[in-house]
Amino acid sequence: MAYKFTPEQEAAIQATIQDFPTYAREWLKIRDKPGTIRPLILNVAQAYVHQKLEEQLKETGMVRAVVLKGRQMGMSSYIAARFYHHTVTSPGKRTYILAHEQAASDNLFAMAQRFHEHYPEILKPALRASNAKELSFSSLDSGYKVATAGNKGAGRSDTAQYVHGSEVSFWSNAESHLSGLLQTVPLLPGTEIVFESTACGIGNTFHDVWCQGVLKEGGWQAIFVPWTWQPEYVINDENIKVDDEDMAYGKMYDLTIPQLRWRRYKIGELGSPLQFKQEYPMTAAEAFEVSNDMAFMKDEVVVAARKSISTAFGPKIIGVDPARSGRDNTVIMIRQGRVAEVVEVVKGDDTMVVVSKILQALRKYSPDAIFIDVGGLGAGIVDRLRELGYRMVRGVDFGSSPLDKNRYVNKRAEMYGLMKEWVGDPPCQIPDDDLLQQDLCGLQIDRFDQHNRVVLESKDAFKKRFKRSPDRGDALALTFAFPVRDAEAERLDMASFSGLGRKNRSTVPGMG
8 A cells, every 4th residue: 555645745755856966865875885885975976967967958858968987986876876766756767778798787787776675665666577687667667677788689679768878988789789779769858868988999989979979969968077086086105106207197187196196006007007098087088099109299298288378479360170061060260379269169061151250250359360271161261251351361272382391291281280389389278178189189190201201191081080070170270371470560560660770570480
């Protein structure tokens, strides 16, 4: 016989159900790392992800999220708890969880069983079935099912309102699973899909979905949580020494000595700093960093420029990389001396929209020069702006001859080479942007020609790995296309004419 609640009790229960952090703390139990059964109190990373999911749910009516995180930060526990909460508090709901291996599936299902075992008896829905893979609640006509990403057909025959993909980077048959799961969940208000994983290289299904989330495509949002949010990731043992390289890394990210000791210990366990970055990243770009001696720029150099604060001076130069097709964006960037910033990212390939955005930048910044890639939409954009009378606009052909033929094989290599020198000569400030870092560090040197000049890999090769063009890197590189005079300095020079003749005026190179 069902328990009858007083109106006051019913109101208190509903208030707890509506507030998930309270619900988890009061009614859900987990087994923590030391093995103790305790209430689920959200840690910093879990609380942050919860906030981001709730914001998306409020804004769009549904959740489509991809979470990139370090190991053992409690993401699987949080999402499993969130979906258990949804399933046992609403009728007719189905949760489907897909893990990367059988042991992980077993752990996730044991977690759900633990939630149910310790759930308040007067609130616990009656079970229709409970086995090694499924909890079915007869009173609600709801269910909670766990599977392993080994069978290509896993999840295809189900219909669910909530899907949790765990350690997606390590799924076998990942592309097939992804397409199947996305069809499993109807595109309706209240439905939720959350994929979470540590990174495992680039070019795989998880990395592709992550890039969609960063670009806000397909309704996805990307959520990153750094390892430093875990308070237990510290070591106070002074016998574990940190070296100058550790200290430099710590300075870059404001890490404490105990955190650096923990990092040093883990690097010893994992075998390399690169493996540590994959398992315990500080940034998304770091998580997807690939060991490659032919990488165009080093990660630590770009990170330092992201964290730097510098002073703008000299000519204002705008670089525009127009979209070509598909997932590409038009990116407008401005650089003045030692400071660069993103002005606008324009989705789509409407030439007039791009021209309008450039005109807005012209009015706002009064640049001394605008360099636009003439590939794709670029030629039409240049023609229209020059037709409007903007003489400072100049088209740039990436394959054309460089100014310095002794050092560079073409204009693209020259622009990127000058940009690399600029970034590597601190202090210099670039946007604190993961996609820009990926463009600069993900780009590879294809080879050196017979004159020992750098030949960069093609845009198509980059796009094959990252599923997008290096639009931010190209836009910044374009600000180094040609030397630019400072119009204001030139005006002051003209005003300084005297009987002794005009002062010497120097050309300010595009490097700033």
